[in-house]
Structures are given as structure tokens and as C-alpha cells.
Amino acid sequence: MNRERRNRIAEIMDRLNEIADEICEVAQEERDAFDNLPESLQYGERGEAMEAAADELEDVSGEVSELASRLEELINS
Numbered sequence: 001m002n003r004e005r006r007n008r009i010a011e012i013m014d015r016l017n018e019i020a021d022e023i024c025e026v027a028q029e030e031r032d033a034f035d036n037l038p039e040s041l042q043y044g045e046r047g048e049a050m051e052a053a054a055d056e057l058e059d060v061s062g063e064v065s066e067l068a069s070r071l072e073e074l075i076n077s
Contacts, residue, residue, distance in 0.1 A: 027057035
């Protein structure tokens with residue numbers, strides 16, 4: 001891979017890392033909102049949906065970070 005393509009991949013990696021961080025922030029906001037619900041609502045349908053959304057967002061953030069890591073391995077090999 002030439003330098004120009006490596007640089008383009010590096011830019012994509014940076015954007016992916018920014019996206020992963022942003023998704024993680026949203027997940028934390030959702031988790032905080034869930035934590036601030038009264039306990040009786042946390043175990044209701046809405047609370048369970050909020051908790052599931054936070055979990056899924058954390059998973060997605062990790063997957064996006066993993067993509068960035070795979071790209072880094074690619075350009076460093």
C-alpha cells in the first residue's frame with residue numbers, strides 16, 4: 001500500500017475512533033438516564049429498553065473501535 005492510501009486509511013481510523021467515542025458518550029448518557037429513573041420504573045418496559053439500548057450502544061462502540069484497530073494493523077503490516 002502506498003503512502004497516499006495509508007494516509008487515507010489513517011484518516012478513516014481517526015474518524016472511526018471519534019465515532020466510537022461519540023457512541024460511547026451517548027451510551028453513557030442513556031445509562032445515566034436509566035440510573036436516574038426510580039427503581040420501580042427501571043424494572044418496567046421503558047427501563048429495560050433503556051438499559052438494553054445502553055448495552056447495545058456500548059457494544060457498537062467497541063465494534064467500531066475494533067474496526068479502527070484492524071485498519072491500523074493493516075497499514076502497519
